[in-house]
Amino acid sequence: MEHENLNWLTSTLLADRGARVLACRIKPLQAGWRIFARALTVSVPPGDNLAIHAALSVAKEGDVLVVSGEGYLERALMGGIMCGQAAALKMAGVVIDGAVRDVAELRAESFPVFAAGVSPAGPTKHGDGSVFRPVVCGGVAINPGDWIFADDDGVVSFSEEERVTLVQAAAQKLEAEQARIEAIKRGDLTPAWLESELQRADVDIAGRP
Template identity: 40%
Template sequence: MSVGFRVFGRGAMPTAAQVKAYFGMESSNVADAMHGLGAMSADVAPVYRPMRAFAGPALTVTVSPGNGMMIRKAIAASRPGDVIVVNAGGVRSRAVLGGNVAIDIVAHGIAGVVIDGAVRDVDELRALDLPVYAVAVTPRSGSDPSGRGEVLAPTACGGVAVVPGDIVVGDADGVTVVPLADADAVLSAALAVRARKGGADDLDARLASARAGTLTAYDPAAVARALAAAGCADLTSPWRDLS
């Protein structure tokens, strides 16, 4: 067996209904539902803004550091709606994805790409309306036939373990990964977080409540009590008077 140079079968994947339920869910609320776990490092960020949000099953790829050859194989193994998640070793000096590969990705109906590595051709990615998250942008290419790696095997990206079929949620805040086995439970918890804290769809209503002094998600009195209980000094005198 050629460990480190393999392509596996798809295995378990979320249902279309499970994926659809995550459409429009904020990555922050999903992360809160998992107590912060599953949220990728802030280094993995949109390569252009604004960028449309997405959700879909993880099609995982691990590549030789700085060489994106196996991403091409992953595209061939993809299905519409997949999110390609790439462990590129965090290499910033060589792009593992560029415009021509992105064209193929869009043609296959892939929902987004998340790369712990570098990309290039940002203007083309923007024109294609392809959501791409990466740790760097560089003009230097990094893909050639010497590239090795694995497709549809467990990997890591942005400090998060990712298994094929996990649900990947991306928006302006970043990327959160939901383990497939926990998808339904996390969704219920994320909806509860949204009901308590709010989401993009009720921003105007929350602003109006704040102006009216009736916003319930943030209670200044409760904050004051918590700080006082922790020993915070709430002084009335200016700081200069301390001398």
């Protein structure tokens, strides 16, 4: 199940089939960026990036840097220089529950960066932090080596043990969605499941004025 055969995969398909969804505050800096890689996990105190430097010193090609910055947005944890270093290491991208800076520079490159916010203020380097330990990023528990998938709709995570089942379920979901789209084109504008669900639920539909 190689990545080049999964160009159809999206965060929405994976989320609909059980992947864990990181907080929607974590967004791509540039539309069209996509990450599908295993997590190199990092945790840092708010506004401090010493542990991120440590993580970059042990990063391998294909890793995605997943940084738990506690959602703190008043100091950027990474910018153009560090993201350039990550790109030179041929990492898959960066996901930060925190802020970044040098946004114009980052957008001019092709290295995907997903962050919770932007700040011109630089970080401290006092420590502490951790590398290759379980973290909570965007409200989701992520272990080292878990899979991260990120695109324009957001970021999701799942374990290696879940990968095959989730991707297969996502493929089935895609087939169902495509069938529904074709049905709409044929003029079938009401989903088959709608009537039974409305009977089950308490939806108050007033008469047309």
